[in-house]
Amino acid sequence: MIVVCEFISPSGLQRLRQAGMEVYYDPQLWQDRPALKARLAQATALVVRNQTRVDADLLKAGPHLKVVGRLGVGLDNIVQPDLEAAGVALYYPRGINANAVAEYVLAALLHLARNLVGAAAHVAQGGWNRTAFGGFELSGKTLGLIGLGEVGLRVARRARAFGMQVVASDPMRLPWEMAVEDLEIRLVSTPEVLRSAQFLSLHAPLTPETRGLIRAETLALMPRGSYLINTARGELVEAADLVAALRSGHLAGAVLDVVDPEPLPAEHPLRGVDNLWITPHIAGLSAEAQEAVSLRVAEGVLHLLGVA
The missing domain is CATH 3.40.50.720 (NAD(P)-binding Rossmann-like Domain)
Structure with a gap:
């Protein structure tokens, strides 16, 4: 299962589903951390933006996680040493927006x-x-x-x-x-x-x-x-x-x-x-950038899962 807990463009979501993976999508799920943890129990991938803090605490809830996809270029919310310790890969689309x-x-x-x-x-x-x-x-x-x-x-x-x-x-x-x-x-x-x-x-x-x-x-x-x-x-x-x-x-x-x-x-x-x-953190949110980010992250996550 791929869990997407923040907004992704329809084209990005469609690309994930086209690969034959089960996808759980709730763009507000990041606001309910216990519910997010429960969803991660069977997840092999997690896709986030900048609101979800991905750390050891969250990773413990996903024992089957193989990859985290970041819909954006900043990594402030991603504790990379924790991902490395858990053996979870990280994909983000450097420079795309x-x-x-x-x-x-x-x-x-x-x-x-x-x-x-x-x-x-x-x-x-x-x-x-x-x-x-x-x-x-x-x-x-x-x-x-x-x-x-x-x-x-x-x-x-x-x-x-x-x-x-x-x-x-x-x-x-x-x-x-x-x-x-x-x-x-x-x-x-x-x-x-x-x-x-x-x-x-x-x-x-x-x-x-x-x-x-x-x-x-x-x-x-x-x-x-x-x-x-x-x-x-x-x-x-x-x-x-x-x-x-x-x-x-x-x-x-x-x-x-x-x-x-x-x-x-x-x-x-x-x-x-x-x-x-x-302005409300919109500089990288042009329609073109969001399409590109979502599709690139979807492709990257699927590739790392070996199902692209």
Whole structure:
């Protein structure tokens, strides 16, 4: 049996069932851990997104598990040493939603530069103040990237097409790599990225070193009037310090697609900040990306089960 406890596209679900496997699908099952454990008793595969914590406790409930499929690229909810100890394989579609996330970052950049939403709301309320909503151009501005993986490179390519200068930090990249050279990305230290970036976009994984990376000390390095975009992980940003920087005017604005915790509680300090826009972790959720993720994970899980 394959247990799918979070949302999968209809095409992905159909592919699993076409292989002749019994599939139990309940996209809300992750919310009831005892019920999920009961379903795992006879399961050979488990398919999750980012809400299900897969650890030793859960794996004990699935003595026949052979593979866990992750519908997405982040692995924060997967305790990989526990999978290894249990002899359970992991499949996830590395980089498959990178285009969707990169396009979201471009949308955020354009939103911060031109404020179409604010201008449209102004007109809807009867206004016609053209000078208040002229905005500014991205061309000639500096975009800083922390993390230059699958998403970061795609963001850099799109930013360069808009005439932006790109600086980036990533310990896994070398300045003479073809992608870095072709896009004319300047690789520098993280503090130098912070000091240079008029727009800062985060694309680093969550690690002990990156947790709380954006905090009062690092925000102070950024130019006054700069902007922050985070599509990586909410834990990279200290919420209270970000709010202070936005309210003081040190940062002119921020767009967050990820927060900590998710969903955002009603009384969270990030709520009610005028120059902060928060979306519900949608950057990688384009229709095309979801189809691709679901089909790729279905194929990967079936392959590891030996029934593809």
